[in-house]
Amino acid sequence: MKTPPDRRYSDTHEWYLLSEGIVTMGITQYAADELTDITFVELPAVGAMVTAGDAIGEVESVKATSELFTAVSGKVVEVNTSLAERPELVNDDAFEEGWMLKIKVESKDSLKLLMDAKEYKSFTRGD
Numbered sequence: 313m314k315t316p317p318d319r320r321y322s323d324t325h326e327w328y329l330l331s332e333g334i335v336t337m338g339i340t341q342y343a344a345d346e347l348t349d350i351t352f353v354e355l356p357a358v359g360a361m362v363t364a365g366d367a368i369g370e371v372e373s374v375k376a377t378s379e380l381f382t383a384v385s386g387k388v389v390e391v392n393t394s395l396a397e398r399p400e401l402v403n404d405d406a407f408e409e410g411w412m413l414k415i416k417v418e419s420k421d422s423l424k425l426l427m428d429a430k431e432y433k434s435f436t437r438g439d
Contacts (some may be wrong), residue, residue: 314341314407315340316329316407317429318399320409320427321340321426321427321428321435322381322427323358323381323382325339325342325343325346326338326343326380326382327339328384328423333417334346334382334389334414334416335386335414336404336408337382337384337411337413337414337415338381338406338407339402339410340407341407342436343405343406344410347403348375348403349373349400349403350371350400350402350411352370352399353395353399353412354368354369354370354380355370355388355391355395355412355413357368357391358363358388358389358390360384361385361386361388362384362385362386362387363382363385364368364382364417364422365382365383366380366382367380368382370378380412382421382425384414384415384417384422384423385417386390386404387403387416388415389414389415389416390414391413391427393436394434395412406413
């Protein structure tokens with residue numbers, strides 16, 4: 313399973329990539345594979361304020377509906393509008409084309425609490 317080392321990972325299977333005060337986030341390939349065929353993604357609107365620990369959307373699949381959580385607080389500055397027409401992008405390329413939203417973070421400190429790629433791999437294996 314691909315787990316890029318340039319990101320941080322939550323125990324609810326979201327990934328976070330920080331660049332110049334903006335965090336791009338999505339769900340991991342592990343989560344996408346567990347959900348199977350994703351059919352719908354509900355995301356907050358651009359301009360929405362999100363708070364670390366809160367549910368901010370949903371990911372629906374043929375198998376289940378799963379809440380989308382955020383580990384960072386801030387303002388949503390962009391959403392991946394391609395997912396409205398092609399939610400399967402999350403299954404096909406969870407870490408690139410299947411990204412979900414970008415958040416201008418209030419503080420980068422919350423990212424320090426998340427797992428790195430090695431820790432996340434261990435977490436998903438149940439080590």
